[in-house]
Every structure is written in structure tokens, then in C-alpha cells.
Amino acid sequence: RPGLQHKLLRLPLSRIKGLMKADPDVSLASQEAVFAIGKATELFVEVIAKDAYSFALRGKRKTIQRKDVDNAVDATDEFAFLEGTLD
Amino acid sequence: MASASGNSDDDLTIPRAAINKIIKQILPNVRVANDAREMVVNCCTEFIHLVSSEANEICNRSDKKTISPEHIMQALVSLGFGSYITEVKEVLRECKTVALERRKANARLENLGIPEEELLRQQQELFAKARQQQAELAQQEWLQMQQAAQQAQLAATTANKAGSSQDEEEEEDT
Numbered sequence: 001r002p003g004l005q006h007k008l009l010r011l012p013l014s015r016i017k018g019l020m021k022a023d024p025d026v027s028l029a030s031q032e033a034v035f036a037i038g039k040a041t042e043l044f045v046e047v048i049a050k051d052a053y054s055f056a057l058r059g060k061r062k063t064i065q066r067k068d069v070d071n072a073v074d075a076t077d078e079f080a081f082l083e084g085t086l087d
Numbered sequence: 088m089a090s091a092s093g094n095s096d097d098d099l100t101i102p103r104a105a106i107n108k109i110i111k112q113i114l115p116n117v118r119v120a121n122d123a124r125e126m127v128v129n130c131c132t133e134f135i136h137l138v139s140s141e142a143n144e145i146c147n148r149s150d151k152k153t154i155s156p157e158h159i160m161q162a163l164v165s166l167g168f169g170s171y172i173t174e175v176k177e178v179l180r181e182c183k184t185v186a187l188e189r190r191k192a193n194a195r196l197e198n199l200g201i202p203e204e205e206l207l208r209q210q211q212e213l214f215a216k217a218r219q220q221q222a223e224l225a226q227q228e229w230l231q232m233q234q235a236a237q238q239a240q241l242a243a244t245t246a247n248k249a250g251s252s253q254d255e256e257e258e259e260d261t
Contacts, residue, residue: 008181011105018099019135026143029154032182036159037138039178043171044134045106046113048127053114063118069126078167081137086129 009038016041048072048079101131138162 013031016038020029029037049064051072056064073082106128110119139154141162146154156179163171201209 008178008185010109011101015099015101016135019101019132020139022099023136023139023143026139027146027152027154029139029142029159030156032156032179033142033154033159035178035182036156036175037135037142039175040138040159040163040168040171041101041131041134042109043174044168045109045127045131048130049110049113049119052123053117056117063120064114064123065120066122066126069123069130073130082130082133085133086126 009035010042011038013038051076099132100128101135103128106131137166138168141166 013034017029017034020026020034020037048069052064052068055068055071055075056062059068061068073079073085103124106124110117110124110127138159142154142158145161145165146152146158149158151158156175160172160175163169163175
């Protein structure tokens with residue numbers, strides 16, 4: 001049945017679970033919780049990619065560069081936790 | 088910060104291919120530099136750690152021991168990602184549907200399963216039936232053989248008698 005075979009997430013559940021478990025302070029999460037955070041992460045990727053793209057366009061470029069992602073991080077309050085990532 | 092062993096939990100990231108797919112779907116004809124992609128991959132790791140920690144604190148404050156999807160959603164709102172909730176809720180609904188379909192499929196499969204004693208009984212029945220059919224067939228064949236033998240004997244006797252009378256007939260014709 002096609003309905004049962006349709007993937008719910010584009011990110012691998014096992015890896016998300018692994019990332020959560022990597023923090024020893026974090027309790028066990030239910031499978032639905034892993035789905036929830038997985039979906040949120042997918043949305044996060046979409047938002048940051050679109051934001052970075054708008055900075056590339058502003059720079060009259062067609063390729064998204066690292067600095068566009070940096071600008072996207074700086075421009076959004078919620079992305080403050082990303083300051084200093086990959087330094 | 089590179090680690091010596093390949094299995095350190097700190098090296099975990101979301102696979103690049105999965106991120107690339109999402110970016111491709113949302114920005115179909117846009118090129119993305121490799122270091123920009125690398126940055127997004129690492130941002131995902133940070134995002135998951137951030138939301139997990141927040142959800143964990145919310146979970147600790149509740150009476151639950153396991154982090155639930157509700158805790159995740161509360162964490163998202165608290166961290167400023169409330170706009171994600173609608174789609175997260177949708178995925179959770181789909182989760183429940185898939186789980187329900189799977190349980191129904193399993194239940195149907197279990198009902199088809201026949202207990203072992205019943206299977207053995209059915210097997211015995213089949214063997215008995217087969218033996219009976221074989222016996223009947225054998226008996227039929229035996230009867231046919233007997234009939235054939237009788238007919239053959241009869242034909243032989245008639246032929247002998249007919250052989251002598253046939254000579255007489257032939258003489259009469261000519």
C-alpha cells in the first residue's frame with residue numbers, strides 16, 4: 001500500500017536519535033518526540049537556506065556562499081545560538 | 088576538533104546527502120558552495136542539541152520520565168520556533184496513522200495464523216483422506232485388471248470356437 005511506504009521524514013531518525021543521546025544529560029525521548037524534532041530540523045534547514053539565499057541575491061550572486069549563511073545567522077534572533085558555529 | 092576513533096558521539100552529524108536533498112527541494116536551481124553546506128550541516132547538529140536540552144528541562148519539570156512530542160513542541164515555542172508547530176503537529180498525526188495501520192495489518196495477520204494443534208489435526212485428516220483415495224484407486228485398478236483378464240479369456244475361447252465355424256462359412260461362400 002503506497003500510504004504505508006511514504007516516508008514521513010527526509011532526515012534519518014536513527015541519526016537524530018543518536019544526536020540526542022550524545023548529550024548524557026538528556027533523558028530518553030519517545031519515538032514521536034524524535035519525529036517531532038526531526039521535522040523541526042527539516043524546517044530549520046529550509047528557513048536558514050532561504051534566508052541565506054536572500055543574502056546571496058542581495059549580493060547579486062547566484063551561488064549561496066558561507067558568508068550568506070553567516071549573515072542569515074546574524075539577522076535572526078532565534079539563530080543566536082549558532083554564533084560561532086564552525087569557527 | 089578531530090577525534091582519534093571513528094565512533095565518537097561528538098562526530099555525529101546529519102548526513103550531507105539528506106541536507107542537500109532538502110535544500111534542493113526548497114531552492115531548486117540554486118547553487119550552494121560546499122562550505123555553506125558544511126555550515127548548514129553543523130547548524131543542524133547545534134539545533135538538535137538546543138531543542139533536546141530545552142525539551143529535557145521541560146520534561147524534568149513535568150511528571151514524565153521520557154521526553155514526549157509535547158515537550159519538544161513546548162521547547163520549540165520557548166526557543167522562538169513556534170512557527171514550526173503546525174507542520175510538526177501534522178507529522179505527528181501522520182505518525183499515529185501509520186502506527187495504527189501497522190497495528191491493524193498485524194492483527195489481520197495474526198488472525199490468519201492457525202494454532203499448531205489444529206494444523207496437526209488437519210494434516211492427519213489429509214493423510215487419512217489420501218490413504219483412502221489410494222486404496223479406492225488400487226481396488227478399481229484391480230477390478231479393471233480382473234475384468235480385462237476375464238474378457239481376454241472369453242475372447243480367446245470364442246476365437247477358438249469361431250475358428251472352426253469360420254472354416255465352414257468360407258466353404259459355403261465360394
